[in-house]
Amino acid sequence: MPQPAYKRVMLKLGGESLAGPEGFGIDPDAAQALSNKINNLRNLGVEIAVVLGAGNLWRGKDGLAHDMDRATADQMGMLATVMNALALKDALERTGADTRVQTAIEMRAVAEPYIRLRAIRHLEKGRVVILGAGTGNPYFTTDTAAALRAMEIGAAILIKATKVDAVYAQDPETHPDAERFTHLSYIDALNLRVGVMDSTALTLCMDNQMPITVLNLWEPGVLEQAVMGDEVGTTVARSARQPMSSYEVCSTSQEVDTHDR
Numbered sequence: 001m002p003q004p005a006y007k008r009v010m011l012k013l014g015g016e017s018l019a020g021p022e023g024f025g026i027d028p029d030a031a032q033a034l035s036n037k038i039n040n041l042r043n044l045g046v047e048i049a050v051v052l053g054a055g056n057l058w059r060g061k062d063g064l065a066h067d068m069d070r071a072t073a074d075q076m077g078m079l080a081t082v083m084n085a086l087a088l089k090d091a092l093e094r095t096g097a098d099t100r101v102q103t104a105i106e107m108r109a110v111a112e113p114y115i116r117l118r119a120i121r122h123l124e125k126g127r128v129v130i131l132g133a134g135t136g137n138p139y140f141t142t143d144t145a146a147a148l149r150a151m152e153i154g155a156a157i158l159i160k161a162t163k164v165d166a167v168y169a170q171d172p173e174t175h176p177d178a179e180r181f182t183h184l185s186y187i188d189a190l191n192l193r194v195g196v197m198d199s200t201a202l203t204l205c206m207d208n209q210m211p212i213t214v215l216n217l218w219e220p221g222v223l224e225q226a227v228m229g230d231e232v233g234t235t236v237a238r239s240a241r242q243p244m245s246s247y248e249v250c251s252t253s254q255e256v257d258t259h260d261r
Contacts, residue, residue, distance in 0.1 A: 005229030008047040008123060010150035010158045011038070012143060015056035017161070017217055018084055024056055026087045035091035037223055038128060042097055046227050047123040049153055050130045051146035052088065054080035074138035078105060081142060085132035086110065098127045104136030104145070116152045123153065143201035151208050158210055159226055160197060161217035167194050167234040184236045202236070212236040 017034050020027030041048055057080040060073035085101045092099045100122045101111040112118065114131060122129050134145040143160070150158045169192070170178040184192070186206035190199055196214050205212055215222050215233030225232045 002228060004044050004046050004227045006046065006156040006227050008153065008155045009041070009049070009227060010146055010153070010155040011041075011048060011050045011223075012146035012158060012160045013050060013052050013217065014162060015053040015080070015084055016163065018052070018087055019056040026056065026084065028091070031087050031091040032094070034217075035088060035095050035097070037217070038088075038092060039095045039097050041223055041227055042126070042128060044224065044227060047126070048128050049119065049123065049149060049155065050085075050088065050128065051134075051142055051149060052081050052084040052130065052132070053142045054078075054084055057083060071138040074134075074140075078133040078136070081134060082107065082111065082132040085130040089130055092128055098125075099130065100127050101130045101132055104131070104133040119149075120153050129153075141198050141201065143197045144204065147201040147204040147210065150210055151204070155210070157226075158205060158212045159223070160212060160214045161223070162196060162214065163216065163218070164196075164214075165216035165219060165222075165233055167196050167214050167236070171195075181234050182231065183239075184234060185239055186236060189236050196234075197236075205236070206238070209238055 013034070016023055018026050018031050020030055038048060038050070054077050058077050060070070060077050063073035063076070064070060082101075082103055085103070089099045089101050102114040102119055103111045104114050106113045111132065119129050119131070131145070131149050134140060134142050135148060146158060164172060167181045167184060167189070168178040169181070172178050184194070186202055189197070190202055193199075197212070213226050213233055213235055215226060217223070222232050
């Protein structure tokens with residue numbers, strides 16, 4: 001059986017992946033469908049860490065529009081990501097996947113505190129690790145948290161799973177003829193101000209040579225293709241034309257809402 005190209009991956013998901021058709025709240029059926037996709041990767045022998053946003057429960061920009069303090073709005077978003085993490089953990093464990101939730105803000109009654117070496121150990125034991133509460137600091141998005149944690153745990157790739165199948169020059173929903181990119185360099189992505197990931201997260205990945213794949217979460221089989229090294233979605237890396245197979249493989253231990261913590 002072919003072996004995955006990436007032994008350890010960071011999966012960044014928007015909070016909307018847990019929402020129902022209305023796009024808000026936590027839908028048990030959506031959580032179960034998401035857990036099935038993650039479990040399929042786990043069955044390939046991939047070590048999986050997950051960072052979730054909270055756009056299905058809270059968006060800080062709504063609070064800021066009513067003069068809410070930015071730090072307070074971000075802290076509320078961090079807490080909302082923990083709710084999503086617990087919902088996904090429950091769904092995963094019902095599929096038989098051993099799962100741990102770790103949080104950047106300590107709340108020991110519901111989850112472990114984030115400890116890097118403990119997270120790595122869980123991954124080595126085949127557990128899915130869900131990392132909640134962002135970085136634990138206001139003014140940082142969950143994209144930045146995913147990039148930071150990906151480096152800390154030694155992930156081979158950061159997969160940004162969204163509702164669009166790639167990075168486009170313009171919103172494909174309003175511009176059907178928008179240019180679709182299959183490869184972008186970090187610099188190109190920053191210069192284009194692509195809406196799929198914020199500049200802080202992109203810069204962090206660029207400085208540490210962490211490849212990013214942007215894909216449509218709900219496209220059948222696309223996650224499996226990504227971890228097997230197939231070219232799917234858009235690849236953001238140090239060279240705009242560098243093929244996925246040439247990246248160093250680590251075998252060891254929609255538009256960004258800046259308040260989607």
